[in-house]
Amino acid sequence: MADLGSSFVYQALPVRVVFGAGTLARAREEVERLAISRALVLTTPAQAEHGLAVTRLLGDRAAGAFHGAVMHTPVAVTDTALAAFRELGADGVVAIGGGSTIGLGKAIALRTGAPQLAIPTTYAGSEMTPILGETERGEKTTRRSLDVLPEAVIYDVDLTLGLPVALSGTSGINAIAHAVEALYARDANPIISLVAEQGIAALARALPAIAADPGDRAARNDALYGAWLCGVCLGSVGMALHHKLCHVLGGTFDLPHAETHTVVLPYAVAYNAAAAPDAMVRIARALGAGPAGPGRPDAATALYELAAAVGARRSLAEIGMPAGEPSALDRAADLAVANPYWNPRPIDRAAIRELLERALAGTPPR
Ligand code: NAD
Secondary structure (H helix, E strand, O other), rough: OOOOOOOOOOOOOHHHEEEEOOOHHHHHHHHHHOOOOEEEOOOHHHHHHHHHHHHHHHHHHHEEEOOOOOOOOEHHHHHHHHHHHHOOOOOEEEEEHHHHHHHHHHHHHHHHOEEEEEOOOOOOOOOOOOOEEEOOOHHHHHHHHHHHHHOOOEEEEEHOOOOOHHHHHHHHHHHHHHHHHHHHOOOOOOHHHHHHHHHHHHHHHHHHHHHHHHHHHHHHHHHHHHHHHHHHHHOOOOOOHHHHHHHHHHHHHOOHHHHHHHHHHHHHHHHHHHHHOOOOOOOOHHHOOOOEEEOOOOHHHHHHHHHHHHOOOOOOOOOOOOOOOOOHHHHHHHHHHHOOOOOOOOOHHHHHHHHHHHHHOOOOOO
């Protein structure tokens, strides 16, 4: 809770949200509300079926579909999608999928001003942020602008029932990472901290249940709700060391997005623990661990245990970082300390290298 007399800035993001089960059926209504007369429907190749389902629902409000979205929003793919957008005479986009597909929708909106309806099917949270990361010739650039924020979002729990168990767990912990860093952000505020705690709690409850039974509808509902809240955190306040490390590791070693977040989070939290004690209490409480003490895990350990509970891999070596190659650790440490994001604990290269060494091996966070 904010101290009496403390001051802060809170800015609400203008997104309309439709949440529930079976809500995909409202896609046409939402497209009409956005005054889109010809929507380009976007998906990855793997989710072309989801795209066809939306296209059918939109009827004559669909201009066509583009099934070529890929990870990291390469500008070359955006150019191809833009050509389709123009050829088909589209005037809006409907992106159905994870962060990769929603990223493509944002990239098109940035270049055309077209309104967007996002229909997320993972827990990554991009639909709630005014952030777009794009890649060109191996370089990633990130911008923040309300021009890329989707105007409307449909969360349909039914679409997440088929999200593979492994991706459900890591995508959910990717979402938790946004809320964790929101709790110790430089521009943290009491509203977003409330949202963060609720988001972590909903996902921490849901993810082990989904790992046990991917068709558990109540758990899927909680997870998607938590993902929404965590996405709001990512879109509203600045991220810190954890996100910087994940960007460096993902970009340098081409590691998978959600799994990288899952491995790194306990170590980043351990690094920041002493510098952000209030946030640690809130994170541990939301994870169901209560205050740290004898027999109770601290926030970092609770996150490490959550990763085990969802069956996730817990070392960078297991997800593709070259092990036994000290130069890889040095390279990652150098990049992580160059242009660092603001962080509650000062960035110390030796300590970051040690953090990375532990994460590479997957030894318990400290
Ligand atoms: P993703 O979008 O790359 O999806 C991973 C794979 O899972 C894809 O093949 C996809 O088609 C498939 N998939 C997604 N939902 C499915 C479902 N319900 N059933 C079956 N298969 C499904 O993965 P992601 O983790 O959601 O997104 C990662 C990307 O999003 C990264 O590029 C990341 O940088 C970006 N991102 C951006 C922001 C932002 O605010 N700009 C936020 C979070 C993530």
